[in-house]
Amino acid sequence: MINETLIPKLGVITEIRQDTPDIKTFRVVSPEGKKLFEHRPGQCAMLSIPGIGEAMFSITSSPTNTEYMEFSIKKCGCVTTWLHAAEPGQNVTVRGPYGNPFPVDDVFAGKDLLFVAGGVGLAPLRSVINYCRHYRDRYGKIDIVYGSRSKDDLLDYQEIINEWATDSGVNVHLTIDREQEGWDGHVGFVPNYVKELGFDTNKIAVLCGPPIMIKFTLEGLRSLGFEKTQVYTTLELRMKCGVGKCGRCNVGSKYVCKDGPVFRFDELDELPNEY
Amino acid sequence: MRKISLSNLDKAFALIAENAKLYIPVDGKGGASFKLWQEGVKMSDALNTVRSAKDFFFPQMETLMEFKTEGKNIEIIDNRQEKEDFVVFGVRACDVKSFEILDRVFLSEPVDSYYASRREKGVIVSLACGRPSETCFCKTFGIDAANPAGDITAWKTETDLYLLANTEKGEKLLSAISSITEDCDGKAVEEQKKQISAIMEKLPLSNVTTEKFGAGKTKEYFDSPAWDELSSHCLGCGTCTFVCPTCQCYDIKDFKTNEGVQRFRCWDSCMYSDFTLMAHGNSRASQKERFRQRFMHKLVYYPDNNDGMFSCVGCGRCLTKCPISMNIVKVMKTLGGKEND
Numbered sequence: 001m002i003n004e005t006l007i008p009k010l011g012v013i014t015e016i017r018q019d020t021p022d023i024k025t026f027r028v029v030s031p032e033g034k035k036l037f038e039h040r041p042g043q044c045a046m047l048s049i050p051g052i053g054e055a056m057f058s059i060t061s062s063p064t065n066t067e068y069m070e071f072s073i074k075k076c077g078c079v080t081t082w083l084h085a086a087e088p089g090q091n092v093t094v095r096g097p098y099g100n101p102f103p104v105d106d107v108f109a110g111k112d113l114l115f116v117a118g119g120v121g122l123a124p125l126r127s128v129i130n131y132c133r134h135y136r137d138r139y140g141k142i143d144i145v146y147g148s149r150s151k152d153d154l155l156d157y158q159e160i161i162n163e164w165a166t167d168s169g170v171n172v173h174l175t176i177d178r179e180q181e182g183w184d185g186h187v188g189f190v191p192n193y194v195k196e197l198g199f200d201t202n203k204i205a206v207l208c209g210p211p212i213m214i215k216f217t218l219e220g221l222r223s224l225g226f227e228k229t230q231v232y233t234t235l236e237l238r239m240k241c242g243v244g245k246c247g248r249c250n251v252g253s254k255y256v257c258k259d260g261p262v263f264r265f266d267e268l269d270e271l272p273n274e275y
Numbered sequence: 276m277r278k279i280s281l282s283n284l285d286k287a288f289a290l291i292a293e294n295a296k297l298y299i300p301v302d303g304k305g306g307a308s309f310k311l312w313q314e315g316v317k318m319s320d321a322l323n324t325v326r327s328a329k330d331f332f333f334p335q336m337e338t339l340m341e342f343k344t345e346g347k348n349i350e351i352i353d354n355r356q357e358k359e360d361f362v363v364f365g366v367r368a369c370d371v372k373s374f375e376i377l378d379r380v381f382l383s384e385p386v387d388s389y390y391a392s393r394r395e396k397g398v399i400v401s402l403a404c405g406r407p408s409e410t411c412f413c414k415t416f417g418i419d420a421a422n423p424a425g426d427i428t429a430w431k432t433e434t435d436l437y438l439l440a441n442t443e444k445g446e447k448l449l450s451a452i453s454s455i456t457e458d459c460d461g462k463a464v465e466e467q468k469k470q471i472s473a474i475m476e477k478l479p480l481s482n483v484t485t486e487k488f489g490a491g492k493t494k495e496y497f498d499s500p501a502w503d504e505l506s507s508h509c510l511g512c513g514t515c516t517f518v519c520p521t522c523q524c525y526d527i528k529d530f531k532t533n534e535g536v537q538r539f540r541c542w543d544s545c546m547y548s549d550f551t552l553m554a555h556g557n558s559r560a561s562q563k564e565r566f567r568q569r570f571m572h573k574l575v576y577y578p579d580n581n582d583g584m585f586s587c588v589g590c591g592r593c594l595t596k597c598p599i600s601m602n603i604v605k606v607m608k609t610l611g612g613k614e615n616d
Contacts, residue, residue: 048343247524
């Protein structure tokens, strides 16, 4: 019987981190304690709890992590609510990896990089950021602009503060939507902050966050002189199969699961506005 | 070419059924449908079955795998099994073509093993359409109702059934019934082909063309104001997608049984509001967007991804079954303009 992509592998949740009030990060390995499969930065995997459902999540851990995979998951539907109630030791099923990764080894190589994320939109970018940090000498300067509703809603806050911000050549710019006690950093929305910071255009930008953030950040970058060919994002639509057959995640003739989820903005211009 | 007298057809069916499950179109209350042949079951004379023949390879519901869960533990049970040999007799030209369209989806990498194993085991005996009807427009998509594809092509006259093998599978099946068939020239078949072609020319939809559609036409049609009017009465019932031989969208769901969990696949419809519904919203929130998706997929998106091939075979099922009489022909005529009328 030939291999079947719809039949998943068995995974075990070994660690659950409460990142924000509504986001938890799940560490998953095989029953033997090994990494389930290799992936590239920006790829996704289907996670399921039999009887509850199956859903697509970005793999937030870097491919350079050889021990496990991590998924940062916001509580917002059936599968995610169930996962948020789970405890370490819980089995899950995993299949993947699906989709195209960010072009980290060719287009990004040797370039300055700007990552812009909002809320749980950091999850897919964390994989890329940590990949680029791992191979630090392959890339130029790295800027990371990350914003959330409040300090408590910043995903991976400890890692950002303790690891990313202390790396040489990596600049982290955090912002929260409204003033908050105990926060002396920037206050304001991500798109405005990006414009205020005023980046030079000699770099690749990668955006991920709520649609409204992406829209205005792209406009901000355009006003700074960025071309759409320099700006990447990753899309999310409802998926069932992950391999371009179940028919629901298409935008025009492109399937987000198979032709995406990573798209360049000039590529998105070629597609109908239905995402 | 071989022929068999219609009076011997039951004998041929009995011979075929010795080695494989045989399905033939049979008349029923709601129209014809493919049924397992057994002694006494008679073949329908209906032009086509109510539902398409896609069920044979892509059933409306099938179990993909099972799970046993206990506490925090999960056991994944791959219960895929070798499929049995089967023969589908009397598939019309449109439905035969639909298999090629489905193949492009399910047999492209990564191959869908459930579909592939049925495709491997199934033998298709097609049947030329003696009397194409006014809802037929297979010709629009380059399909010849007089000369359908399949492992074996069959032509039925008043007295005989003519059989021509097109593949190795077909040759094998023909040899299994060689004792009751005889060699013949193709004169009667040529005569029937001419008659069918003459009828096709006169059909009311014979002038529908695909000229205005195909790969690369997304920008031309996506924002057309015509979608508002075309979709305005759509009930979102999904009937068109269920009777369609080329609609292939599916859902995967879990069902809790007493023993564990069954993960099954079932047909889904892009016409349904929850098809693209996510926790944070719906990318196709209105019926207009869902309606547009179905026809853009058949006329533009599928051709984009499949060397210009359309995902419609002109079987006409949606024309007869849509409760508000909306269909792909009206969409093509409206979007394609007067030239297509």
